[in-house]
Amino acid sequence: MRAKRMLSLVAALAAVVLLAAACGGDSNKLKTDNNGSGGGAGKHVVIGSAGFTEINLMAAMYQLLLEKAGYSTSIKVVANRELYEPALEKGQINVVPDYAATMAEFLNVKKNGPNAKPVSSNDKDQTVAALNKLAEPLGLKALDPAQAVDQNAFAATTANAKKNGANLSDWNGQKVVLAATPECPDRPFCQPGLKNTYGITVTKLLPLGFGTAQVKKALTDNKAQLGLVGTTDATLASMGLVIIKDDKGLQEADNLVPVVGKGFTSDTTMADTLNKLAGVLTTDDLAQMDKKVDGERQKPADVAKAYLQSKGLL
Amino acid sequence: MTSLVVPMSALGDAVSWLGDLSHWQGQNGIPILTYQILKLSFLALVIAAAIALPIALWLGHVGRGGALAINITNVGRAIPIYALMVVLAVGPLGLGQRVTVIALVLFGIPPIVTNTYVGVRGVDRDTVEAARGMGLTAWQVLWRVEVPLAFLLIMTGLRLAAVQILATATLGAYFLAGGLGFLIYDGFSRQDQAELVSGAFLVAALALLVEGLFELLQRRLDPVRRTDRAGGVSVPRV
Numbered sequence: 319m320r321a322k323r324m325l326s327l328v329a330a331l332a333a334v335v336l337l338a339a340a341c342g343g344d345s346n347k348l349k350t351d352n353n354g355s356g357g358g359a360g361k362h363v364v365i366g367s368a369g370f371t372e373i374n375l376m377a378a379m380y381q382l383l384l385e386k387a388g389y390s391t392s393i394k395v396v397a398n399r400e401l402y403e404p405a406l407e408k409g410q411i412n413v414v415p416d417y418a419a420t421m422a423e424f425l426n427v428k429k430n431g432p433n434a435k436p437v438s439s440n441d442k443d444q445t446v447a448a449l450n451k452l453a454e455p456l457g458l459k460a461l462d463p464a465q466a467v468d469q470n471a472f473a474a475t476t477a478n479a480k481k482n483g484a485n486l487s488d489w490n491g492q493k494v495v496l497a498a499t500p501e502c503p504d505r506p507f508c509q510p511g512l513k514n515t516y517g518i519t520v521t522k523l524l525p526l527g528f529g530t531a532q533v534k535k536a537l538t539d540n541k542a543q544l545g546l547v548g549t550t551d552a553t554l555a556s557m558g559l560v561i562i563k564d565d566k567g568l569q570e571a572d573n574l575v576p577v578v579g580k581g582f583t584s585d586t587t588m589a590d591t592l593n594k595l596a597g598v599l600t601t602d603d604l605a606q607m608d609k610k611v612d613g614e615r616q617k618p619a620d621v622a623k624a625y626l627q628s629k630g631l632l
Numbered sequence: 633m634t635s636l637v638v639p640m641s642a643l644g645d646a647v648s649w650l651g652d653l654s655h656w657q658g659q660n661g662i663p664i665l666t667y668q669i670l671k672l673s674f675l676a677l678v679i680a681a682a683i684a685l686p687i688a689l690w691l692g693h694v695g696r697g698g699a700l701a702i703n704i705t706n707v708g709r710a711i712p713i714y715a716l717m718v719v720l721a722v723g724p725l726g727l728g729q730r731v732t733v734i735a736l737v738l739f740g741i742p743p744i745v746t747n748t749y750v751g752v753r754g755v756d757r758d759t760v761e762a763a764r765g766m767g768l769t770a771w772q773v774l775w776r777v778e779v780p781l782a783f784l785l786i787m788t789g790l791r792l793a794a795v796q797i798l799a800t801a802t803l804g805a806y807f808l809a810g811g812l813g814f815l816i817y818d819g820f821s822r823q824d825q826a827e828l829v830s831g832a833f834l835v836a837a838l839a840l841l842v843e844g845l846f847e848l849l850q851r852r853l854d855p856v857r858r859t860d861r862a863g864g865v866s867v868p869r870v
Contacts, residue, residue, distance in 0.1 A: 499821050500818040500822060501818075501822040524808060525808075525814070525821075526806070526808065531718050531722050532808075535722050535726065535727055536808075539727070541726075
């Protein structure tokens with residue numbers, strides 16, 4: 319009995335707190351929306367970062383660009399999309415660099431459940447449009463996607479690329495050993511995609527991970543003919559490996575895109591500022607920057623600054 | 633509340649995962665994976681013992697250089713083993729069991745050296761002197777006096793090495809060496825909690841089994857009977 323009464327008391331308290339939070343949120347929203355379309359001067363922007371090299375670099379570039387546009391900024395590292403996406407809705411984080419298709423599918427699953435029909439495709443503009451359709455009701459907005467895309471890709475040795483072709487469709491009918499993640503046979507972009515889209519038969523899967531040193535070693539030793547890597551992996555060339563082109567667009571458009579949250583969706587200064595980067599950033603640029611941070615131990619902020627200066631954006 | 637519910641259900645899932653007969657068959661079935669990890673571990677233990685025992689026995693016997701040997705071999709413990717395996721695998725060794733065994737050997741040497749050295753060094757000096765006085769050669773002193781008296785510690789070193797090697801051999805799965813670590817790797821990659829927990833459970837069970845086996849061996853093979861050891865202490869010296 320006693321426990322039950324305690325429980326209802328707690329529930330009532332929780333309801334009051336939630337209500338208060340909701341009210342607070344609303345008034346907050348009104349306030350920020352009022353000056354939302356104004357210039358950057360003095361406004362504080364919290365940039366979210368998922369904390370790994372590539373996203374750290376993106377966040378550092380956003381920071382430099384936004385500060386130049388007159389915002390004051392800070393970077394908050396929040397590792398999971400499950401955590402930073404709600405923070406964007408609440409206005410605790412204001413902008414985050416993300417991958418278009420992955421974010422679109424995240425919101426899709428969040429809204430329509432785990433078996434939701436995919437909304438993203440291999441076309442970046444279409445994917446961002448789908449992303450924005452899901453983002454708008456949540457008070458979020460994706461800006462322009464960059465050319466730069468971090469996708470899954472299949473690498474081979476230059477010798478095998480010469481022999482079988484530079485495009486995956488050239489490999490039609492080949493039987494290969496594939497070095498990839500253990501879940502590759504389950505994922506449509508991976509083993510089934512190679513079979514159905516390109517007619518490549520995987521005779522054996524070596525479970526060596528995604529773009530790991532082991533995957534590359536298996537390729538250079540010709541223990542595997544194709545290996546799963548990322549498009550922004552700049553170490554491939556130095557190992558005599560090359561990405562076999564996904565010429566039929568099996569992979570989804572995981573282009574880098576800024577997603578802005580509450581209070582900033584109609585901030586044109588921010589959109590203009592960040593869209594400038596989207597216009598120039600290529601996959602190769604990003605790969606080279608990743609390499610400088612991971613391979614040469616340079617600081618993301620320094621690498622970001624040097625890049626932006628070289629492109630005349632700072 | 634939820635923090636309790638999640639692991640409990642994962643355990644339940646693991647039990648039904650282990651109960652699924654299809655997981656006991658084929659190339660990645662539990663029996664083959666178990667055989668692979670035992671083979672890797674056994675090889676590594678034998679090689680580690682072959683390297684560590686002679687060195688540690690001799691150093692313990694002459695009573696010098698022990699601190700140095702212990703410190704040098706402890707480097708094996710300080711090296712991040714996964715990084716070492718990557719370096720070895722990317723080198724000429726290539727992927728596979730060799731890389732895994734070599735890394736495991738480095739990992740298995742320190743406990744054997746430390747315990748064996750301490751064990752031999754710790755044998756009562758009076759006993760050793762008496763043996764010498766009776767005209768035993770250095771070899772006989774080592775083999776008939778020091779080793780039997782240090783036996784328990786030597787076995788402890790081997791046991792620690794065996795359990796450490798077995799638990800670490802799970803990393804072999806990342807280098808095409810197979811073994812039960814594959815279930816952990818595969819379960820983690822596929823977000824299959826039941827498979828992951830089952831793999832961890834099997835490795836832990838196997839480690840306990842090996843530990844028990846060594847305990848048994850230690851008792852059976854102890855050249856100085858337990859009663860004698862106990863008696864030796866309680867009997868007042870004249």
